[in-house]
Amino acid sequence: MKNILLTLFVMIVLSCSIPSDLGIPTWNTKYNLKIINDSWDIVQLAEEDTTIIVIEEDLFFHEFFNDRSIVDEIDIDDPAEKEAIITLGEMNSDLEAVNDSTIIVSPFDIEPIEKELDPFEEFIEITFSSGLLRFVIHNETSIVLGDSPENPLVAQIINYDTGELLFEESYPEDIMPNSFSSLLVNLSDITIPNTIKVVIMGGSKGSNGETIIIDTSEEMHISVQFEDIKASHAIARIPEQEIDISSGYKDVSTPYPAIFGTLELAGNSRMVISYSTPIPASAEIILLASNDEEEMYFVLNNGEYPVLEMLGNSAPPDSMIIEFQANESNLNEFLSILPTKIEYSLYPIIGDDSDEYYEISSTDSVFIQVDFFAELNINADCWIIPISDNVPKTTSENTIDFNDDLYNAFVSGGFHLDYSNTTGLRVGFDILLSETDFTTFEEILYPDTTNVKILHIPLLETTIDTTDFKSVDIILEHLDLQPMLADSIFIATKLQLKSEADEPLSGIVKVLGEMNLELTISSDLIEQ
Amino acid sequence: MNTNNFKTFKFTIFILMILLINSLCAFFHFFEENPAMIADRNHKEFYFPLLSNQINFNNNLLQFDDIRIFQKGRVMKESEKEKLTKDDVNLEINAKLDALSFGYKNWNLSYSLIGFADIELLEKEYAKLIFYGNDQDSYKTTNGEGSGAAIFSKTSLTYAYHKPIFMKFLEDKKFDSEKLDKVIGFISEMPIYLGGRLNIYYSNFYAYVPLSEQEFGSSYLETYGNYKLRYYFSDKDTNKDFSLGIGMGLKAKLPQGWFYLHLDDLFASLSYNNLKAEYQEGVFQDSLTHLEEGYELESETVSEEYRINAKNIRLSPYFDIGYVHDFSKLLKVVARYKTTAYEFQDGFSLGINYDFFDYIPFQFTVGREENFYFETKTGIKLSNFEYMLSSTFYSGMFRYAKGIGFKMGIKYKF
Structure with missing residues (x-):
């Protein structure tokens, strides 16, 4: 019926050229679509990255670690x-x-006798964690000291200033004339100032029933001696001594891409060590940067590991700082290997041989933070390939809807990019399209062009300022779309960098991108 | 030849006969619709149900010859693109089916089904975007907006006073001008027939596109493509109302012809309540600033269905005025001016008719409103039977026309 009506219509309009297959004709149309208006402000991008920071408008790679050594x-x-x-x-x-008489001296009580000792010069006050105090009495008299067991000789140590009894000990046996006896006192957890006095009291058996010539100038010698002492807190002269070694590692969080070619840091990098220590200290620090392929120690220009000479009496946040510059060390080379891990060992030594008194506790520590600031002033001539789990990072796009109709609809196309680039870095891209996945870096670096289509975006040259625009045109050939006829397509990218390290990385890349398409519009395409 | 082919053959022969008759040409009365036309009717008549109808298609841009553009897969020429983008492409359709018409002397009762549509197929700017692509930053088109269609039935009861009236009250009027006195004297003697018509309208179907916006733009501020489409139409839940309208007509005998005046569809309106409405919106927007925080490629469509309360369409009054000059019993010419709400043959027109052998009338009319149209009408006019066929070409003839219409009618008189 439809055909009949159509025929009639032909007759009515008298010999019109009625189409045999009425439908949508075919025509070519050009579309210009703006697709990019983006600015890569290097400073802003850095703010979004935890390892890239901005210092006075220059970019720095920044990584740090810290640790502390407990004094104990x-x-x-x-x-x-x-x-x-x-x-x-x-x-x-x-x-x-x-006096001078010959008599038998009966037992008697010795009333408390206080004797001030000369102040100890080695310390002002010590709280002992361990150690002994040896209390020795030489009896150079003619009487017996002590009347054991009922009334033994007792020795006390008293804080001179406060009168506080520090400890008291009894001699278990009497001290016979011209003999001596020692008491050993455990000093754990006892705090002793440097000014103390001793108190002697107790009983005496007298001449023990024997006749003696009384000489009241006869003496009892008392000596106080510290042995094998260690402190948990001290205000004292602290001799040089090693404390706990700190060691560990820091994984660098930056996901480095694979780099093929030269990429070197060439700027004013520095390693800043912030420290705090209760007393003067020194520490040798050994740093080892490593990645999967190489490792490098941080050394000074003389080839030695750095030794930190640290002043005391600082504590966070009032840390003190020691800096190592790139020109006095191998810092740029150290960081240029793009370490994935930085191992460290710290060998701290506290104390000195001076007569200074320092206050220190066993809970005190030597704290060190190491910050690496690598100025991103890059000497580069390389290709960079994004990676994922140590293999090239590729994406797969489902192109099952891209069929012959769409492929045939494409007549010509391309991209026109206007850009300004004030970063000092020339950047280009290759976008690789293939029906099979890219499994090795070589396949991306040296693609087989019989199977891989390459969309090449040439190097974006540097421009004078952001108002100075240059342009590039990228032609999209019909055959470039051929891989998309497969059900899925694999896309890999590689980035080309070129820079002569003339200035630190900074500035803006602004890209205005337009896609120009000439399409053949047909009924098949519209039905799509 | 199987049954289907035989039917097709018969139908084709039938159409060829129509065309042949068309080429021979004949005449029916120009002012057949005028209520006063039945004033002096002394017979009964009826239309053959469903065999009296007309349909017209017209567009403002494309000729029939341009249909060859629309060959599937054919590569368009540049000149064809230019033609398609020269102006908006609007398609107008009207149709009328006289389901029933019965007349008895100066009374007549008829029932017709009338439909008309005005569709914007391709807006000029929209067509440019499709055929040439984009060469400017933004496009905002309203392709399809304002398109609408309505179908309604019209039941008319027509009465014409069977005797002429005369304006005798003018007889005594005297003016200083002898010529004017003669004219007034003639008018006062002029027989005038009057008729009136009561119409009942019933709204059958209505559809309208109040909003159809398409936006496309691509600049470095954004690339976007949006559309908004709102339309409503009557469905089974829509309440369709009756409404009343009136018409009136007169014809006056002049020395060599007749003067006709016809007003109709006065106060006519179509009312719909509870129309179904749909709104669709699609948004695609790319701010191009892929690196900015919150960048998102926005792409979404919204579809909403709802109902609207009332829609009242007031039909423009039908106005028809003209003069038929009788050169002889067989040869007549007409000059007329007509405006209608739902027909194409509006505007000023001149026509000629000639009766071959008294019973084969032929009419040819040239009219112009926005464009010329050419109508030919022919048929057979016997004492108790009339058969009429008509075709109209708009804005050109044959393959160069931009529209075409067909009309036919069969009437039995007894």
Whole structure:
């Protein structure tokens, strides 16, 4: 019926050229679509990256780690021995009346006798974590010191300034004339100032029933000696001593791409060490940068590991700083290997040989933070390929809807890019299209052009400023779309960088992109 | 020859006969619609149900010859692109089916189904974008907006006073001008027939596109493509109302012919309540700033269905005025001016008719409103039977026409 009506219509309009297959004709149309108006402000991009920072408008790679070494037990040199003397007359004043007489001295009580010791020069105050105090009494009198077991000889140590009893010990046995006896006191958890006095008291058996000539000037010698002491807190002279070694590693979070060619840091990089230590300290620091292929130690120009000479009395946030510049070390080379891991070992030594008193506790620590600031002033002539799990990063696009009709609809096309580039870095791209995935870097670096179509965006040259635009045109050939006729297509990209390290990386890349398409519009395309 | 082919053959022969008759040409009355035309009718008549109808297609740009452009897969020439983008392409259609018409002397009752549509097929700017692509930053088109269609039925009861009236009250009027006195004297003696018509309209179908916007732009601010489409139409839940309209007509005998005046569809309107409406919106927007925070390629479509309360379409009054001059019993010419709400043959027209052998009338009319149209009408006019066929070409003839119309009618008189 449809054909009949159509025939009739032909007859009515008298010999019109009625189409045999009425439908949509075919025509070519050109479309210009703006597709990009983007600016890559290097500074803004850096703010979005945790490892790239901006310092005075220049970009720096920044990575850091920190650690602390706990002081733990403090070695203190044993202080010099201190002595005191008590005469017989001080012990029993009644004997003054019979001095030079030959008598039998009956047992008597020794009233507390205080004797001030000379201050210890080695410290002001120490709280001991371990150690002994040896308390020795030489009995150079003619009487027996002590009346054990009922009334033994007792020795006390008292804080001179406060009168506080620090400890008290009894001699278990009496000290016979012209003999001596020692008491050993465990000093753990005892705090002793450098000014103390000793107190002697207790009983005496007198001449122990024997006749003796009384000489009230006879003496009892008391000596106080610290042995093998370690402190948990001290205000003292601190001799040089090693503390815990700190070591560890820091994984660098930057996901580096694969780089083929030269990419070197050439700017004013620096390593900044912030530290805090309660007392003067020094530390040798050993840094090892490594990636999957190489490793490098950080050394000074003299080939040695850096040693940090640290002043005391600082604590976060008032840390003090030591800097190592690129020109006095191999810092640029160290970071140019693009380390994925930085290992460190720190060998701290605290104390010195001076007469200075330092206050220190076992919970104190030496804190060190190492910051790497690598100025992104790059000397580059390389290709960069994004990676994922150590293989080239590619994407797969489903192109099952891209059929022959769409392919045939494409007549010609291309991209026109206007750009300004004030970064000092020339950048180009290759976008590779293939029906099979790219499994090796070589396939991307040296693609087989019989199977891979390459969309080449030439190097975007540097421009004077952001108002100075240059342009490039990229022609899209009909055959370039051929891979898209497959059900899926694999896309890989490689980025070309060229820079002579004339200036630090900074500035803006602005790209205005337009896609120009000439399409054949047909009924088949419209039905799509 | 199988049955289908035989039917096709018969139908083709039938159409060829029509064309042949058309080429021979004949005449029917120019002012057949005028209510006063039945004033002096002394017979009964009826239309053959469903065999009296007309349909017209017209567009403003493309000729029939241009249909060859639309050969599937044919590569368009540049000149053809230019033609398609020269102006908006609007398609107008009207159709009328006289389902029933019965007349008894000076009374007549008829029932017709009338439809008309005005469709914007291709807006000029839209066509440019499609055929040439984009060469400017932004396009905003309203392709299809304002398109609409309506179908309604019209039941008319017509009465014409069977006797002529005379304006005798003018007889005594005297003017200073002898010529004017003669004219007034003639008018006062002139027989005038009057008729009136009561119309009942019933709204059958309505569809309208109040909003059809397409936007496309590509600049370095953004690349976007949006469309908004809103349309409503009557469905089974729509309440369709009756409405009333009136018409009136007169014919006056002049020395060598007749003067006709016809007003119709006065106060006519089509009312619809509870129309179904749909709104569709599609948005594609790319800000091009892929690196900015929050960048998103926006692409979404929205579709919404709802109903609107009332739509009232007021039909423009039918106005027809003209004069038929009788050169002889067989040869007449007409000059007329007509405006209607739903027909094409509007405007000023001149026509001629000649009756071959008294019973084969032929009419040829040239009219112009926005463009010329050429109507030929012929048929057979017997004492108790009339058969009429008509064809109209718009804005040209034959293959160069931009529109075409057909009309036919069969009437039995007794």
